[in-house]
Amino acid sequence: MxxxxxxxxxxxxxxxxxxxxxxxxxxxxxxxxxxxxxxxxxxxxxxxxxxxxxxxxxxxxxxxxxxxxxxxxAPVVCASRDHWVAAAETSVTWDEISAEAFFDPAELDTFDAEQPADDVHTPKLGADLAAGERMALEVVASGAGLVILPNSVARMLARRDIVIREVEGLPGxxxxxxxxxxxxxxxxxxxxxxxRGRKPGSGRSEISTGADSKPEPKQKSGAKRAAARAAPGRSRPGQKPASRRGQPPRGRRRPR
The missing domain is CATH 3.40.190.10 (Periplasmic binding protein-like II)
Known part of the structure; x- marks a missing residue:
């Protein structure tokens, strides 16, 4: 897979x-x-x-x-460390930043006409991955504007010259x-x-784990008690060892 x-x-x-x-x-x-x-x-x-x-x-x-x-x-805004957004401790509101200039990573043209067109079916590594977002952050670091990104993408591409603040009032x-x-x-x-967090050994699993054998299920407490009662040489609950059923324990006399 x-x-x-x-x-x-x-x-x-x-x-x-x-x-x-x-x-x-x-x-x-x-x-x-x-x-x-x-x-x-x-x-x-x-x-x-x-x-x-x-x-x-x-x-x-x-x-x-x-x-x-x-x-x-959550959505976050990325800004230069010299931008006023950097003064916010954890977040800013959309109303506070809506008048700023923003860059859309999808619109940043990094295409080289001398190179073949990008193949969406070819995996990407290193700097080739998220190239548009990387270019947007380069522009943002210069102080020319801001960029809105998913939090995980911003953290993946974090730089020393960029601050990341959550944006309140925008959909995630x-x-x-x-x-x-x-x-x-x-x-x-x-x-x-x-x-989704399914635990190992779930009864909903339809494929084999590849284990050679499954452990024997634990015996239920009721079965254990039945086995104990059936075992030879074992006394019943409440009966003292070596006592004679219906007879008083040794050392005591029958009351007259």
Whole structure:
């Protein structure tokens, strides 16, 4: 199974859990820019992929894709350390910054006409990943304006000459996973369960863990008591060892 991650996504915990529980089912992770993720899913480039859309927006996944939302992340503003936004301790409001100049990473043209067009199906590494966001932060660091990013992306690209502050009054971003309906099956469903916190040994699992044998179930307390009563040479509860049923214990006389 191939997982497609996007900037800011941190699937390491899920991947570690998967490889520990299901070593017989290989899982690889490739990283791509956020743009083109639905295209990659529909083409089968990835089996499961992160998706991120503005809060409460109608995600254009269509009827051919399953999706599940996992969490919501806050929007943040990135500004130069010399900008007045840096004076805010943790957050600013949208009303306070709405009149500022903003840069959209998607609109920053980093295309070189002498190079072939970008292939959305080719994984990206290092500085090639989130190139538009990196360019926007370069401009922001010069003091020319601001950029709004998902919190996870801003933290991934954090720089010493940039401050990050949460923005109150703006919708956040819903983050989830999507996969093709026609490719749905026990393996993908189990991975979705892992991503949603399913514990190992869940009765909902439909794939084998690869273990040679399962441990014997613990005997119920009632069965233990029954076995103890049936065991030879064992006295019944409340009966003292070596006492004769119906006879007074030794050392005492029968009252007259």
């Amino acid at each position: 191939r997982l497609g991650a996007i900037p800011g996504a941190t699937p390491d915990k899920w991947v570690t859990r998967w490889r520990e529980r299901y070593p017989d089912f290989a899982l690889s992770v490739d990283r791509f820019d956020e743009a083109g993720q639905l295209e990659r899913l529909r083409a089968g480039t990835v089996d499961v992929g992160y998706i991120r859309f503005p809060e409460n927006a109608q995600a254009p996944t269509g009827d051919d894709l399953h999706r599940v939302w996992l969490y919501r992340e 971003y819903d983050v989830g996973l999507a996969w093709r309906r026609e490719a749905d099956g026990p393996v993908i469903q189990e991975f979705i369960g892992v991503a």
